[in-house]
Amino acid sequence: MDGQHLSHMFYITNEVNKLAVHRMRSIGLDDLVITHGFILEMLYRNEGKMAMKDLALGISRTKSTVTQLVEKLMKYDLVRKERCELDRRYHYIHLTEKGYAYKDELVTIITELSGQLYANLTSEALKQCGDTLDTMNRNLKEK
16 A cells, blocks of 8 residues: 555545634634534533543544643633542533534534535444544554
């Protein structure tokens, strides 16, 4: 296999991010990328509160990367960070009122982008694609 598949994956990733950034700007979320949207979407699905380490696992990023992403979300007053009272080593990320205010629009953006990306794929093809991506992810983590 040559680099064509890898090039294709990078192209798709860049295109999805460009579309997401454009849509997020249209609702007033300037200077954010799709990964910020994924963090917010995870918080929406988890009652507005998650441990930093769980966010990192949920979006397949390192804790240090999630820390940087969360700091930018904090800058825009979309989330706040709080230390766990039982174990001060852990931090919880909470949605703010402003963060909740974007819920419907962000969920719509992610749903529409997913629909556009997955259009014309059967559920079997989509499952196979997901399995392949999971395998690739594990391969990278083994190195």
